[in-house]
Amino acid sequence: MTRQVRAAVDAVPADVDLLVGAPAFHEQDTFHQQSAETVAAAVRAARLAYADASATHRGYGVPIYVDFAATQQDWRDYENGWVHPPSGS
Numbered sequence: 430m431t432r433q434v435r436a437a438v439d440a441v442p443a444d445v446d447l448l449v450g451a452p453a454f455h456e457q458d459t460f461h462q463q464s465a466e467t468v469a470a471a472v473r474a475a476r477l478a479y480a481d482a483s484a485t486h487r488g489y490g491v492p493i494y495v496d497f498a499a500t501q502q503d504w505r506d507y508e509n510g511w512v513h514p515p516s517g518s
Contacts, residue, residue: 430471434478443486449475450494451511453503468493468503472510 434449441447451471457463475491491511493499499507509515 430474431477434475435481438478438481438486438489441486446488446490447486448490448492449478451475451491451503451507453493453499454495455498455500467506468499469506469510472507476510476514 437447437449449471451468452461452466453468454461455463472491475489479486479489491507493503493507
């Protein structure tokens with residue numbers, strides 16, 4: 430996911446805000462891998478990718494998608510990883 434976010438950062442003009450959604454839907458099928466597509470993984474990947482972009486991009490963020498399907502754990506992962514990340518992140 431980090432590679433995908435970096436590719437998006439490279440493709441989007443610096444004066445355009447970039448939002449990368451953190452998946453909070455919980456489906457397991459051909460197109461969704463519930464164990465891999467998590468809020469925690471998305472937030473970590475975005476932090477890694479955005480670290481290099483912060484000097485060139487005006488605005489970036491990570492919204493939860495879709496918020497109505499988010500579990501309490503999804504919200505905790507979002508809060509702990511994006512809103513109040515560990516120091517050094």
